[in-house]
Amino acid sequence: MLLLAFDTATPAVTAAVHDGTAVLAQAFQIDARRHGELLLPAIGRVLAEAGVDKRRLTALAVGVGPGPYTGLRVGLVTAAALGHALGLPVHGVCTLDAIAHQARAEGVTGPFTVATDARRKEVYWASYDAEGRRVEGPAVDRPGELAVRPGAVGAGALLYPGTFPEARGPEHVSAGALADFAVTELAAGRELLPPRPLYLRRPDAQVPAGYKAVLPA
Structure with a gap:
């Protein structure tokens, strides 16, 4: 391969x-x-x-x-x-799965959460068990709406220590x-995902509403 x-x-x-x-x-x-x-x-x-x-x-x-x-x-x-x-x-x-895999290779043990910065004071996150298997997520939320999650990794976790105490790298x-x-x-014979984006929310750009037509009906 x-x-x-x-x-x-x-x-x-x-x-x-x-x-x-x-x-x-x-x-x-x-x-x-x-x-x-x-x-x-x-x-x-x-x-x-x-x-x-x-x-x-x-x-x-x-x-x-x-x-x-x-x-x-x-x-x-x-x-x-x-x-x-x-x-x-x-x-x-x-x-997030790749970051979790990297974290385990760098010595992170036990259940943990991966959180990346989603901007707008939100994080993309997912939780993993002690074997590194994803058990919750992926999702996007404000950190204040989540229960405290010790042992987190990722840039999003480092931004919000109140929700992710003792956060560490890898950041990205x-x-x-x-x-x-x-x-x-x-x-291992397990299928991966199709190559389609996990946006989890709508893009910032929106079609304007109520615009004037410039062509005759």
Whole structure:
């Protein structure tokens, strides 16, 4: 297996190549406003560092969020275009699941919650058991509306210590962790998600109401 993975659901623009055993190369850059500019160069760098021609890839994995509309669609559109051009299957991964997988690899134990910043004083969150399996969520809520959740990870948890005491990193998803999660799930015979976005709420942009017609009826 040669799997290319990437995610744009958080402020991090991240890509990685995994050979089915280990991560061969990965890139990670935080810039919430430049997903569209940074993703393809990041993909090019990890393929070059891994010494993998894109035509040798066997699958793609992409983070499906939850995340803000503008950033999230960059990764999903890129995955759809590459999958079509290269004739590859495209697997979706919940971004919160990938962060949970990364947290466990970095030593987080016991039940915990992953929370990322959803802006508008809200967080995207999901809860996991001691084995790292998701047991609740994903959802989007104001932290004050949630019960106190100790042992949380993620940038959203770090923003609201009253709800997420003793919060810690990782703050954002790593494509290396996302790739490893995807490979692990596929090797166990478990299906991943379709490559469709988990927005969880409507986009900020709305069609204006009551606008004047400029063409004759």
